[in-house]
Amino acid sequence: MSLETEIADLWNRYQNGLTAADAGTSELETLDAFLAALEAGEYRAAEKVGPADWEAVEWVKQGVLLNFGLRETEPRSYGGVDYYDVLPLRETDDLADRGARNTPDGTVLRPGSYLGEDVIMMSPSFVNIGAYVDDAALVDSNDVVGSCAQIGADVKLGANTLIGGVLEPVEDAPVVVEDGVSLGAGCRVTSGFVVGENSVVGENTLLTPRIPVYDLVEETVHYGRLPPERRAFQRYVESSVSDEELIPGKAYKPAVVATSLEQETLEATQREGALRE
Template sequence: MSTLESDVRDLADRYDAGAIDEVGREELDTLDAFLTALESGEVRAAEPADDGWAANEWVKRGILLNFGLRDIRAFDHGGVAYHDVLPLRGTDDLPERGTRNTPSGTVIRRGAYVGSDAIMMSPSFVNIGAHVGDGTLVDSCDTVGSCAQIGGDVKLGANTLIGGVLEPVEAEPVVVEDGVSLGAGCRVTSGFEVGANSVVGENTLLTPRIPVYDLVEEEVIYGRLPPERRAFIRYVESSVGEHDLFDGGAYKPAVVATHVEESTLEATEREDALRDN
């Protein structure tokens, strides 16, 4: 167990037991060191495991401590006043790693990691505990929720929502693995895992409550999209059946997954032009 993990666990145990009467310099130093470790990628809210991904509970407890032990303060960001317990993340380290964040609304909260050669278009928002990998594009009006794990060379289409999963601490966050392309308007929520090198059509909703009809393995699965799939939203008959309030029966959303076609991959590669210069 690292010294930082030990310090965070000890602080969390004291907080849960109501044993912190006053937050002093020692506690704040631990919280600041923890946020810096998140921003550097030294620690993550979730990591790959043998059978998928697993949440790092102590990391999520550390994030919650920053809300429980800090006071709300007034901050100023580019002339815009706001009130929070944390300032925004510093971005001076981004240019030296080839990462761009465009003006007028790009917001990266303290405790978020953004990799090298990434692009943050405005307006977009990356929340505390999120991890955005190298070469990834976060497009306009995108939200990357708390603790979400976004891989490298991912394309998040405009107006995409990646949900945050902070509590309970044992719950897995949303995961979008390397090489994924999400079309505009996609929603990925509630700990759903999107497998590597998949291409998801625009306005597709990926959540554990919606079935994924995998035509490759010919099975119905929940909570994940296997790697190298092309997925899109469809509507299938609901068990509700016919009802007096509507004609023709009821339908529910579902996701259909097929093989990724070579032509689809070539189309997504055109996005590489955005990463030049």
């Protein structure tokens, strides 16, 4: 029986009333094997199915959810701090073999998260269960990579950036930041938004499906994605609530403007090579 089949069977039993109190050694061994496979990069919570489309791998997200539904909360300790959770923190022995590194004093990885070759995690930062961080990505200080988020190769997450997690429903694709993207400090990417490859996003930009992306290259408006090879930044446009009598003057709502990505802009965002020497 494959791991996918075992998780599917366990999910069916969970949907039909299986609880953490009922879960025995066999069930927990299946969940442990699942987390180990995610940490080895054997499976991912989403896959690309077209030039601009990603789909959730539902059985993987089911496996993540089962780790919360079928494990008991227990007292634990990390760095002298007591806490309560269903899982301990992720072991990091495998990172050295891939040349990845997490700096001390505050880098936290939960089980089931994957870090590729030459990944750098600066302190403090957090990578949640089911997240996939591909080769040569940089997770800077005060960054959060949410549950099942997909971070591509050569991505730079600026300091204080939030990549939201998407666990439920299982058919919803998580946040995706494709290869070569640079997110400026303070960016927020949520609710399954897809940032197209090699794009450069300005500081403090909010990318979410509820905010329109005005693409000046294609002269169209996108929701839920930023096309590849764009330079994007936050702006505010007039809102329809300006007509409300209770609001004096104009009212504005957030929007994202996307322009072409010039070569010199791309070169200006490249990281110092000394970081990886």
